Amino acid sequence: MKYWKKLSVKEQDQCITDALKQNIDFKQKITLGIPASSLDPYVFPDHAGFLKDAPLLRCYVQNPNHIGCHTLGESELFFKGTQKIERDVIDILATDILGAGVHSCDGYIAAGGTEANIQAIWIYRNYFIKEYNATHNQIAILCSEDTHYSIAKASNLQNISLYQVQVNEDDRKLVPEKLELTIKQAINDDINFFIVVSNMGTTMFGSVDDTEVYTTLLTKYNKPFKLHVDGAFGGFIYPISCPENTSNFTNPHVSSITLDAHKMLQAPYGTGIFIVRKDMMQYVYTEEAQYVNGMDITLSGSRSGTNAVAVWMILTTYGPYGWLEKINKLLYRTDWCCKELDKQGILYYRHPKMNIITIKAEGISKAIAEEFGLVPDTHSREPNWYKIVVMDHVELHHLTQLITRLKSDKGMVA
Secondary structure (H helix, E strand, C coil): CCCCCCCCHHHHHHHHHHHHHHCCCCCCCCCCCCCCCCCCCCCCCCCCHHHHHCHHHHHHHHCCECCCCCCCCCCCHHHHHHHHHHHHHHHHHHHHHCCCCCCCEEEEEECCHHHHHHHHHHHHHHHHHHHHCCCHHHEEEEEECCCCCHHHHHHHHHCCEEEEECECCCCCCECHHHHHHHHHHHHHCCCCEEEEEEEECCCCCCCECCHHHHHHHHHHCCCCEEEEEEECCHHHCHHHHCCCCCCCCCCCCEEEEEEECCCCCCCCCCCEEEEEECCCHHHHCECCCCCCCCCECCCCCCCEHHHHHHHHHHHHHHHHHHHHHHHHHHHHHHHHHHHHHHHCCCCEECCCCCCEEEEEHHHCCHHHHHHCCCEECCCCCCCCEEEEECCCCCCHHHHHHHHHHHHHCCCCCC
């Protein structure tokens, strides 16, 4: 590991304290031109005693604005201390977790995986328009039917077509024959440029796409493409549980990756992450933002620097080995539950390196699913699947209670 280190609470506190000292202090320095300030001190007093021992809350109170992308060019100097922490986070994720070369990527803390996915589509749409003189109706998104709904949003917002590929019912793998038919249909529809979204842990199943299935066929048909990996769920578990994977920057076809810190990392909600290879962010420069130092280059514009500090704190609290232990604990619980379901002959899908178990609806009653908070694949009709996500709060005794109820209900499932 080059950047990912475990730090003590004292070391973290000192780093954050030093960073905040480099940020603007609105009380100490005359600053007349920024439409920003610390949190309202009448509502959120900055002299509360507990803040001394709560560096993250001190960040919230000082309210750093991380507009722009701080891994390239200039940024607003008013918040340079916490911007450095955000750059450290991108280095840890890109290099130590996702296999990128040193300083070979740009990235930023987004408002969530949805924003990060839309950012990727935005970049590649503009890339094809600028570099290939493509029109909107010549560009399409290509993904599996299990892909997150944010990709449909991106298609709608950016006025480009969406082609979804059927997967196998039982193992959730892409069907190469179906993919080839879909590509042929797109070509017949005058699509010449493809934005591929490959899943690293789908929301419903935790399934992981084989990127080579996409790249082999698109290369066969000699069609330009950019490949984005949606690791919004799996990004903080799959690279750890399956370090030899190719859904990362060691794969030359992968151009960008999305992660969600507010899922597996348990950061505050509104904490997604977008990481992309160098020389790609330039395609979404908003040159109209002349009053922003470095100009804006992100979908969200102004964003909280505190969320970047929260991600940094979590990563440096665990360190790489502590995080590995946590992931293995969750996988052990998932393995245990799967073995118990096997004993009862209940059908489910589970990727062996992920912590999601998706049970076929005929194997569990709706009453039990609701009692234990299992999530259905649809709320608009009778579900086909219910999922269990083994997060940190899902302990073995909770899973034991579910298994006991399933045993007692055996033979009575409608």
